[in-house]
Amino acid sequence: xxxxxxxxxxxxxxxxxxxxxxxxxxxxxxxxxxxxxxxxxxxxxxxxxxxxxxxxxxxxxxxxxxxxxxxxxxxxxxxxxxxxxxxxxxxxxxxxxxxxxxxxxxxxxxxxxxxxxxxxxxxxxxxxxxxxxxxxxxxxxxxxxxxxxxxxxxxxxxxxxxxxxxxxxxxxxxxxxxxxxxxxxxxxxxxxxxxxxxxxxxxxxxxxxxxxxxxxxxxxxxxxxxxxxxxxxxxxxxxxxxxxxxxxxxxxxxxxxxxxxxxxxxxxxxxxxxxxxxxxxxxxxxxxxxxxxxxxxxxxxxxxxxxxxxxxxxxxxxxxxxxxxxxxxxxxxxxxxxxxxxxxxxxxxxxxxxxxxxxxxxxxxxxxxxxxxxxxxxxxxxxxxxxxxxxxxxxxxxxxxxxxxxxxxxxxxxxxxxxxxxxxxxxxxxxxxxxxxxxxxx
Numbered sequence: 001x002x003x004x005x006x007x008x009x010x011x012x013x014x015x016x017x018x019x020x021x022x023x024x025x026x027x028x029x030x031x032x033x034x035x036x037x038x039x040x041x042x043x044x045x046x047x048x049x050x051x052x053x054x055x056x057x058x059x060x061x062x063x064x065x066x067x068x069x070x071x072x073x074x075x076x077x078x079x080x081x082x083x084x085x086x087x088x089x090x091x092x093x094x095x096x097x098x099x100x101x102x103x104x105x106x107x108x109x110x111x112x113x114x115x116x117x118x119x120x121x122x123x124x125x126x127x128x129x130x131x132x133x134x135x136x137x138x139x140x141x142x143x144x145x146x147x148x149x150x151x152x153x154x155x156x157x158x159x160x161x162x163x164x165x166x167x168x169x170x171x172x173x174x175x176x177x178x179x180x181x182x183x184x185x186x187x188x189x190x191x192x193x194x195x196x197x198x199x200x201x202x203x204x205x206x207x208x209x210x211x212x213x214x215x216x217x218x219x220x221x222x223x224x225x226x227x228x229x230x231x232x233x234x235x236x237x238x239x240x241x242x243x244x245x246x247x248x249x250x251x252x253x254x255x256x257x258x259x260x261x262x263x264x265x266x267x268x269x270x271x272x273x274x275x276x277x278x279x280x281x282x283x284x285x286x287x288x289x290x291x292x293x294x295x296x297x298x299x300x301x302x303x304x305x306x307x308x309x310x311x312x313x314x315x316x317x318x319x320x321x322x323x324x325x326x327x328x329x330x331x332x333x334x335x336x337x338x339x340x341x342x343x344x345x346x347x348x349x350x351x352x353x354x355x356x357x358x359x360x361x362x363x364x365x366x367x368x369x370x371x372x373x374x375x376x377x378x379x380x381x382x383x384x385x386x387x388x389x390x391x392x393x394x395x396x397x398x399x400x401x402x403x404x405x406x407x408x409x410x411x412x413x414x415x416x417x418x419x420x421x422x423x424x425x426x427x428x429x430x431x432x433x434x435x436x437x438x439x440x441x442x
Contacts, residue, residue, distance in 0.1 A: 020322070021206025021247065021254065023265070023343035025231040028220050030202045034058045036067060036083060037195040043081045055081030055159075058196045061175035062099045062136040067193040069110070069159050070171035080108075080159020080166035087153045087186050093143050094181020096155065098191070099136040100129055102172035110172040111158050114143060116150035123150075126161070129172060136175060143181075155188065204231055208251030210244055217243030217326060225266040225303045225341035226397075233326035235275070235336040243326035243338065253321030256283070258347055259291075263308040263322070265343040269297040270336065275329040277338035281310045283317040290315040296328065297338055364427050370439040371415060377427060378410040387429035389413060393421070415440055 033054045036042050042056040059068040069081040096114060104110075110129040115122055127141040157174055160166040177191040202220055203209050209218045221232040233243025248254050269277050277297035283290050291312035326338045365378050377389065384406070391400035399418065404411055420442045427434045 020263075020343050020345060020348075021249075022204050024227050025204045025220070025229050025341060026227050027205040028202050028229070029205050030200060032198055032200045034196045035199045036193065037190055037197055039085045039189050040083050041085065042083045056083060058193070059173055061173070061193060063176060064192055064194040065196070066099075066101075066136075066173045066175035067157075068171060068173045069157060071108075071159060071166035071168055080110075080170065082156060082158035084154065084156030085189070087155070087188070088151075089153070089186035090151055091153065091179075091185040092145075092181065092183030093153070093179050094183065095140055095142040095179070096127075096177065097138070097140040097180050098177040099138055099175045100172055101133050101136045102129060103132050103170065104130060104172075105167035105170045108160055108164075108166050108170040111161055112139075112141060113154075113156045113158065115152075115154040117152040117154070118150045136173075140180065153186075204245070206247070206249055207231075208246045208249060210246075210251070217241055218245060221339055223268070223339060227341070230339045230341035233277070233324060233338040233340070235327040243324075245324040247320070247322035253282070253284070253319045255318065256320035257316055257318060259314055259316060260311040261309075262346040263295075263310065263343065264306065264346060266303045266305055266341045267297050267300065268303055268337075268339040269300050271299050275327050275336045277336065278325050278328055279308060279340075280323045280325075281308060282321045282323070283310065283312045283315075284319040284321065285312075285315055285317050290317055303339075303341070364429060364432065364434045366425060366427065366434070366436065366438065370441045372441050373414065373416055374412045375415050375425070375438065376410055376412050379429070382430060383409050384429040387427060390426045391415075391418075392424045392426075393418075399423070 033044065034057065035044060036056060036058075044054045044056050055070045057068045057070075059066050067083060069083065071080045093114075096112060100110070102110060108130075112127045112129070114125045116125075123144075125141075125143055127139075129139070155177075157172075157177075159170060159172060175193060177188050177193075179187060201209075201216060203218060204220075209216055217234045217236055219232045219234070221230045222228065223232075224230040231245065233245060235242040246252075263279070263281055267277075278294055279297070280292060280294045282292045291310060293308055293310040295306055295308040297306075322343075324338070324340065327336050329336075364380070367376050367378065377387070386403065386405045388403050389400065390398060393399050400413075400415070402413070418440045420440055422437060422439055424435070424437045
């Protein structure tokens with residue numbers, strides 16, 4: 001038994017492996033922003049996806065609301081924001097008018113861009129706005145006359161045209177954007193920029209998704225294996241999207257250094273066609289991939305246990321990234337739903353409901369380790385009048401959950417009912433939390 005204890009202690013203390021963040025999907029982060037309504041599209045999607053930043057926002061306009069287009073510092077660069085839309089009517093336009101307000105740093109310039117498309121022929125007109133204005137100022141640009149009517153008209157506005165990059169602090173605002181002339185048959189929809197929708201995006205804490213749309217395909221589900229929630233990933237072929245989730249708050253995974261391990265968890269999967277979901281493990285060292293494996297989820301109406309073994313072929317990794325997709329068949333027009341819960345590593349089991357070492361204090365200790373009949377909780381100078389103790393087994397199941405009223409410097413907790421093995425404990429007292437592990441022996 002002594003040798004077994006030494007072996008367990010070596011495994012649990014010598015490695016710098018990390019538990020999967022929020023593997024039980026009990027904790028979620030929600031963000032929101034206001035999105036300019038269709039048929040307009042904007043640069044917000046690209047920026048929000050990359051950095052949770054936006055550069056197209058709603059502001060008070062000349063009449064009602066206006067659109068504010070600015071520059072932000074982002075991991076994908078610092079170009080200015082843009083908006084664009086397309087009209088399908090065949091029409092002859094005389095010009096485009098509206099109001100603008102602006103602030104330009106250095107030589108930055110805003111542009112109103114109009115494209116006429118007839119067959120494969122494209123005629124482009126662009127009009128600069130380069131003067132800073134404190135109040136909304138009228139503009140009226142006249143469009144050149146092209147032979148014949150166009151099949152399609154596109155209109156947009158952008159802060160600095162590529163390859164130029166807008167400076168931080170530059171912005172312009174537009175309101176009451178409209179086509180002019182006797183040949184107008186289809187006016188600019190939402191040209192007053194009064195119609196906006198608040199977009200909500202929820203992501204499991206410690207995870208990332210590449211999509212910022214409200215219907216991104218990632219959602220919190222009360223259909224769970226344990227706890228209160230699971231994560232639901234949905235395929236939306238009609239929108240050209242699928243549910244995709246990456247481990248790590250930045251989507252780049254987390255620290256990990258074992259060469260062999262196994263990912264486990266529970267799933268449900270429904271699909272009316274031949275689709276399957278997938279979960280992939282990628283092991284990296286210095287940014288290079290040194291090992292991977294994939295598990296494919298087949299249809300199951302009830303929760304199923306799965307295991308995904310993986311290794312790095314004797315190369316020691318420094319990072320592990322998990323990628324989850326709701327589909328491998330993008331022709332599944334009916335959509336597929338993948339539910340996942342209790343993801344954990346066999347080397348470092350999930351502690352359900354505990355997502356990180358948020359606060360640690362040396363004033364609270366638990367001993368002995370290993371323990372046989374009782375675990376002693378000892379407090380420092382500030383002994384609490386009450387505290388809570390939770391103990392979890394290696395599968396992350398809560399096996400002891402007790403509240404104590406004490407005031408003394410130490411308390412003995414009976415653990416006779418526990419089987420021999422590794423356990424995790426959490427002590428909450430005086431606003432502090434201690435989380436650690438111990439070994440129970442017979």
